Amino acid sequence: MRLYDTRTRRRVDLALGHTVRVYTCGITPYASAHLGHAFTYASVDALVRWLTARGHRVLSVRNVTDVDDDILGVARERGEDYLALGQAEVERFDRDLAALGLLAPTAVPRPTRAIPAIRAAVRGLLDTGSAYALPDGRVYFDTAASATWGALSGLDAEEMLRQFAAKGGDPDATGKRAAVDFLLWQPSAAGEPSWESPVPDCPPGRPGWHIECSAMVMEELGGVLDIHAGGSDLVFPHHEAEIQQAEHLTGQGPFARAWFHVGLVGLDGEKMSKSLGNLVFVRDLLERYEAGAVRRHLLEHHYRSPWEYDEVAMAQSAGAHKAWTDAAAHGGERPDLEERFAAAMEDDVDTPAAIAVLDEAAQAGAGATLRQLGGALGFAFPPSRG
Ligand SMILES: [Zn+2]
Numbered sequence: 450m451r452l453y454d455t456r457t458r459r460r461v462d463l464a465l466g467h468t469v470r471v472y473t474c475g476i477t478p479y480a481s482a483h484l485g486h487a488f489t490y491a492s493v494d495a496l497v498r499w500l501t502a503r504g505h506r507v508l509s510v511r512n513v514t515d516v517d518d519d520i521l522g523v524a525r526e527r528g529e530d531y532l533a534l535g536q537a538e539v540e541r542f543d544r545d546l547a548a549l550g551l552l553a554p555t556a557v558p559r560p561t562r563a564i565p566a567i568r569a570a571v572r573g574l575l576d577t578g579s580a581y582a583l584p585d586g587r588v589y590f591d592t593a594a595s596a597t598w599g600a601l602s603g604l605d606a607e608e609m610l611r612q613f614a615a616k617g618g619d620p621d622a623t624g625k626r627a628a629v630d631f632l633l634w635q636p637s638a639a640g641e642p643s644w645e646s647p648v649p650d651c652p653p654g655r656p657g658w659h660i661e662c663s664a665m666v667m668e669e670l671g672g673v674l675d676i677h678a679g680g681s682d683l684v685f686p687h688h689e690a691e692i693q694q695a696e697h698l699t700g701q702g703p704f705a706r707a708w709f710h711v712g713l714v715g716l717d718g719e720k721m722s723k724s725l726g727n728l729v730f731v732r733d734l735l736e737r738y739e740a741g742a743v744r745r746h747l748l749e750h751h752y753r754s755p756w757e758y759d760e761v762a763m764a765q766s767a768g769a770h771k772a773w774t775d776a777a778a779h780g781g782e783r784p785d786l787e788e789r790f791a792a793a794m795e796d797d798v799d800t801p802a803a804i805a806v807l808d809e810a811a812q813a814g815a816g817a818t819l820r821q822l823g824g825a826l827g828f829a830f831p832p833s834r835g
Contacts, residue, residue: 450463478513483723493678566668567665738767742766745766779816
């Protein structure tokens with residue numbers, strides 16, 4: 450199948466074996482799932498369902514980041530245990546995604562359960578000279594030691610530094626060789642969870658965010674992935690860092706044969722984000738619309754396109770989904786549509802084109818074809834009345 454690969458900036462003809470390894474960066478569970486999350490994971494779900502329909506065994510891993518600055522901060526504010534806070538949010542998130550018809554991942558690793566793998570990865574990077582430790586126990590990746598740093602994002606040094614600072618990096622911290630060198634390990638502050646340091650004779654600490662994903666990918670799926678997915682806001686520095694860590698550890702590359710980046714969802718001209726507070730929650734939409742209508746609305750957008758949530762467009766999707774449900778209540782076949790549906794999905798997971806084929810099936814009264822092809826895209830309809 451053809452997939453656009455962010456790293457090479459072109460569509461690649463991806464030859465796939467029986468087993469396909471897919472890793473998706475998951476949530477940090479301290480706030481409810483919003484439409485941006487749902488779009489990312491529904492897009493990956495469409496990809497995974499299509500690969501499965503093609504006969505592949507898909508190993509689909511999506512992590513939960515259960516320890517980082519944000520979740521520790523919120524837990525401290527609320528006086529809650531960070532793991533209990535995270536677990537409650539994960540359960541709400543899973544309920545929302547399951548309601549939208551998303552398949553559960555094959556595995557859901559969490560950093561707090563993968564500390565030995567993360568510690569070994571940090572030690573490995575120190576051993577290869579790709580990282581350096583400071584006397585206080587901080588360990589940084591040495592970005593100057595890499596010839597491919599920046600190849601994924603294509604950003605110049607100034608823009609890298611801007612994004613690094615804006616997305617939680619520590620450009621001004623003392624002792625670093627370069628401002629964009631990113632943390633692999635840090636000593637924990639008082640009251641924070643901590644684990645034995647990968648550096649001998651250093652105080653206990655906790656991992657940096659980026660190394661968690663590289664280590665969990667390698668633990669769950671090995672050193673080379675077929676497809677790495679995530680929101681397009683993760684390209685830099687998170688995915689740029691993941692590539693460096695993994696390729697310096699394994700000596701193999703590319704770390705991912707294709708990078709599948711999902712566009713961001715906006716509201717009123719801004720990216721939907723917790724910090725701006727302009728969020729549309731999946732749970733709220735599910736109270737007002739059928740799950741299939743919300744799913745349809747998400748997949749009407751191509752995964753790589755950024756888009757804005759719009760109430761009128763959502764209502765139109767709900768109307769179109771109702772037409773599907775009506776058509777699916779009857780029989781009728783249009784076998785010629787199967788090939789066009791497959792061609793759309795093979796062409797960089799073109800779900801808007803696939804949905805247009807389903808619309809054509811509905812308009813033609815081909816309820817059996819609609820049920821069959823809609824099922825491949827994760828839409829479920831009540832049994833036919835014949
Ligand atoms: Zn990640």
